[in-house]
Amino acid sequence: MGQFILIPLIFFGLIILASSFFMVKQQTAAIIERFGRFNSIRHSGLQMKIPLIDRVAGRLSLKIQQLDVIVETKTLDDVFVKLKVSVQYKVVTEKVYDAFYKLDYPHEQITSYVFDVVRAEVPKMKLDDVFVKKDDIAVAVKSELNDAMMDYGFDIIRTLVTDIDPDPQVKIAMNRINAADREKTAAQYEGDAQRILIVEKAKAEAESKRLQGQGIADQRREIARGLEESVDVLNRVGINSQEASALIVVTQHYDTLQAIGSETNSNLILLPNSPQAGSQMLNDMVASFTASNQIGEAMKDAKKKKDSNKGANNE
Template sequence: MSILSIPIIILCLFIVISLFFIVKQQTAVIIERFGKFQSIRHSGLQIKIPLVDRIAGRLSLKIQQLDVIIETKTLDDVFVRLKVSVQYMVIKDKVYDAFYKLDYPHEQITSYVFDVVRAEVPKMKLDDVFVKKDDIALAVKAELNDAMLDYGFDIIKTLVTDIDPDPQVKQAMNRINASEREKIAAQFEGDAARILIVEKAKAEAESKRLQGQGIADQRREIARGLEESVEVLNKVGINSQEASALIVVTQHYDTLQAIGGETNTNLILLPNSPQAGSNMLNDMVASFTASNQIGEAMKNTNKKKEE
């Protein structure tokens, strides 16, 4: 093999290698011949003329995302930073327009996003910006679709992914929210305390009612017992007055006996002398007798007046 044949072989290898090229999936390759557009090639093994055709560029046909951060002012004079995410893709049938009509698609999209957001947000108050962020996104999408379609780009979706007010405004909003929550918590606590008071009052009223009913039943039974005791004493020749006095004295001694049976009591029943029961009985009989005499005298007086 001569020395001259080596450069020829190398040139042939270069030509063969330059003849073939591979285009990846979801990619479009623009081929130019002597600086003029020749064709668009898609995925697979492709052929071009070496030294005549060249790959001018590659465009991805996948969905891409561009995040744009805009600072603007709301209707209530609050500065706010918005992050708008634009999802777009190159239209397969308009690769030529996307490559030759627009040099910097990112900058073009960013300009339109700035223009729309700064036209829409100043019409809204800060609270409305949070509520109507989807309306802002739709306005951006509509404007971008009209503008970018001519350049071979399709706007898939626009999203307002972040709304960040001025730090001082954010702190004020947090204080307002905290105050509102504390107010609601205080109202709930007040309602709970009021319910507890009402329920406690109802319980006490029910307790008093049941206690009164119990006392009434107790007194009713005592009266029934006394009535039966008087009837028994009347049968043995003791009149009602003497029987009542006897029952009272008997209860007096029963009470003394009950107190004596308690070891840890400080209760003292007065009078408590040994002759107290006898004195009580005599006093009661005397009072009953005097009462009867007074009653008879009043009856006689009334009769004389009537005559």
């Protein structure tokens, strides 16, 4: 009979002993209450409590935690936009009591402050400024949260605006504007390139014309020098300048005919091109030069006579 009573007592005693010990994980704080009243805070390791009197009321993580809050608001230029704000926070080790007893739902409290700050800051900005000044929004949220949540035992480590999502129609319009700007820039670059090509081509053509003109001038200079030497040679054998010039012209005429004949694809016809025509050309040119000289001499004599009469009248 006594054995039957002893066994349950031993079993009950083991249960009581086992419930006297509990484990607290690393970076965790356990809150101990005695008869429903706060007793102590226990940290990582094997801990002991009085069975049936003390109880673990709750545990708080001391790690850095993150809460993502999505806020929809309107900008200064009346564009609805959604902002995703990531709040990184942790429980202050020295304020575990405040974090556990002063605030029931810290996530809801943090979310409310994020909504309040974002909806106060974003309506002051245009949509483009929201993208540019997102760090300013994050700083404003962190400042507001630090002032409010530190009294509850929470330290705000960092706030980040991780996403800015405008209305879909606005995004389409923004993409069209960006595409148009890029096309405009591309057209400007293409126009500049085309203008450079035209200018360089004009410069090249001008240089080509200049060199071509210089070449023609040099060619004519050499031709004139050759004609001068030819006339000198002909003068030495008793042929006067008019006859020498006519002879050179006729010679060039026949050289041209020979060159044309060697070109199978040439359509040029030089008239006259018969032997009698060449002889007639030579005679005509000599007669022309002679007549020209005679007219020149007559004009000189008339001018001298006029000047002589004019001098006599003055005397």
